[in-house]
Amino acid sequence: MSATKDILILLAAGSARRMQSAVDDKTLALLAGKPVFLYSLESFKSTGLIGSAIITYRDPQQLERFKKALEGFLSKNPLDVKFVQGGETRQDSVRAALEACATHSGIVHIHDAARPLVTAEAIQLVRAKALETGGAILAGRSSDTVKISHKGNASVESSPDRALVWTAETPQVFRTQTILKAYRKVAELGRKVTDDSSAAEAIGQEIALVENPTVNLKLTRPSDFLLAEAVLKTR
Helix, strand or coil: CCCCCEEEEEECCCCCHHHCCCCCCCCCCEECCEEHHHHHHHHHHHCCCEEEEEEEECCHHHHHHHHHHHHHHHHHCCCEEEEEECCCCHHHHHHHHHHCCCCCCCEEEEEECCCCCCCHHHHHHHHHHHHHHCEEEEEEECCCCCCEEECCEEEEEECCCHHHCEEEEEEEEEEHHHHHHHHHHHHHHCCCCCCHHHHHHCCCCCCEEEECCCCCCCCCCHHHHHHHHHHHHCC
16 A cells, blocks of 8 residues: 555445335445445545545445456556454444554545445545545534434433534545544543544544535435435435
8 A cells, every 4th residue: 555645545435224225235225326425435535635446345245246346447547445244333343444454544534325325525635634634524504403412311400502513424535643542541441432443532632623515415225225226316
């Protein structure tokens, strides 16, 4: 892997439980005629920043499907692609991918393959901020009032100021050695994290929030495919 070019970690090892069996694998399902994960790969490739990519996979059957889906793309878009088997959780999958590029001294972009609408512009904005601070994430300002519930009880405990609330998206971008150190630290502490910035926070890393200039929908439910197709038609 290139020591100077950035690395993309594309997370695709998760299950599709909330898809209600509408698709067997949301990252390989067709969106406007193309596998979902290829949209992200194309956006990152188009920036000229990425020298190599690591795709996490769930099982051997999924791995073979990824390889077949990539044949046409790689014939026209040369890219060093490596596969790493993911773990039980997103946290486990990211850690496995980071360990596979543990000698890299540059920048790593960590992105959920289920977010196919990410744009090259957004990727470049986050990357530029990560170079300044060491870590940055794509995020959106909350348009809704957020409620914090009592633990184990669906009743309101507090209502934080909406102006301070952001929703985390991906990519989340860091210096590779920084985020690797962070994931090793949370593993040592036995902490569970649901995104990469939460791991980085554990070692005191400053994380910049970069407001997304466009839609970056995560495919979670069957109806999300219809929304994503509608967005693609406007681009």
